[in-house]
Amino acid sequence: MIHDGNMNIIDTHCHLDAAEFDADREQALNEAIASGVSAIVIPAVTPDNFAHVAALSQQYPQCCYALGMHPMYVDNISPSDVARLSALVSETMAQENKLVAIGEIGLDFYVTKQNKETQEYFFSEQLNIAQVHDLPVILHVRGAIDDVLKHLRRTKVKGGIAHAFNGSMHQAEAFIELGFKLGFGGAMTYSRALKIRDLAKNLPLEAIVLETDAPDMPPAWLEKKARNSPKELLLIATTLADLRGIPVAQIIEITRKNSFDVLPKIANLYTRVEALH
Numbered sequence: 001m002i003h004d005g006n007m008n009i010i011d012t013h014c015h016l017d018a019a020e021f022d023a024d025r026e027q028a029l030n031e032a033i034a035s036g037v038s039a040i041v042i043p044a045v046t047p048d049n050f051a052h053v054a055a056l057s058q059q060y061p062q063c064c065y066a067l068g069m070h071p072m073y074v075d076n077i078s079p080s081d082v083a084r085l086s087a088l089v090s091e092t093m094a095q096e097n098k099l100v101a102i103g104e105i106g107l108d109f110y111v112t113k114q115n116k117e118t119q120e121y122f123f124s125e126q127l128n129i130a131q132v133h134d135l136p137v138i139l140h141v142r143g144a145i146d147d148v149l150k151h152l153r154r155t156k157v158k159g160g161i162a163h164a165f166n167g168s169m170h171q172a173e174a175f176i177e178l179g180f181k182l183g184f185g186g187a188m189t190y191s192r193a194l195k196i197r198d199l200a201k202n203l204p205l206e207a208i209v210l211e212t213d214a215p216d217m218p219p220a221w222l223e224k225k226a227r228n229s230p231k232e233l234l235l236i237a238t239t240l241a242d243l244r245g246i247p248v249a250q251i252i253e254i255t256r257k258n259s260f261d262v263l264p265k266i267a268n269l270y271t272r273v274e275a276l277h
Contacts, residue, residue, distance in 0.1 A: 008038040009252050010259040011230045013163050013211035016042050017052045020215035020227050032230035043104040043138050045070035047081045057098040064269050066103035066138050071119045082125045100265040102130040103138025110143030127155040136160035145171045176207050181262045183211040186219035189239045201243045210255045
């Protein structure tokens with residue numbers, strides 16, 4: 001589908017900086033724009049890609065970014081990296097910028113709990129940075145939702161997104177109460193993903209944002225190990241529309257507003273991008 005001016009979809013989580021896009025990054029972005037994607041959030045995962053996500057956001061008008069350290073990489077980072085992140089965020093916030101959140105941060109106890117204390121230390125420290133700068137957070141919560149919620153209750157931040165949410169309705173409500181939106185993407189497109197599809201169908205629509213997590217989490221129509229891409233977001237939105245029995249245009253409009261509400265700096269980016277058309 002070609003962009004017709006009405007399909008302004010926000011991809012709230014896309015690792016466009018990943019090596020999988022090195023050969024055709026600009027083409028992948030242009031295909032996404034042609035399919036109706038008007039803004040993409042690129043979250044960092046380690047200090048090694050802080051500069052890259054920022055540079056891509058400067059290079060492409062449709063892109064903005066988040067800075068943070070992913071829980072699956074904490075064994076390769078140190079407290080000095082927290083200081084570096086804090087200084088970089090302070091420096092960036094002092095000028096006009098496209099830094100919209102702290103992320104991707106959180107906990108992952110699905111892979112291992114052996115480094116639980118280390119994960120929790122870095123998560124807590126990064127929540128403090130978000131709190132100081134009044135920035136929302138983009139959360140990784142796999143296998144650790146209740147622990148993540150415990151930290152959010154302890155360190156109040158300006159809301160954010162629980163990325164790839166797959167918890168219970170009760171846990172969803174807890175995030176919503178704390179000012180969070182819930183990210184839904186490729187996992188929702190699988191007919192056997194009954195729990196996620198039930199959530200997508202029954203949660204308040206005002207609580208949902210769309211994401212691809214590209215190049216990861218390919219939707220059902222791609223091969224399991226295929227590279228996901230932000231151009232798939234329109235079909236992901238269509239899946240959500242089908243689950244809820246409403247027009248896809250309505251899904252796009254509401255999730256776009258939700259994205260603006262939870263990541264307010266995207267609204268400024270969106271206005272600038274619209275001026276280009």
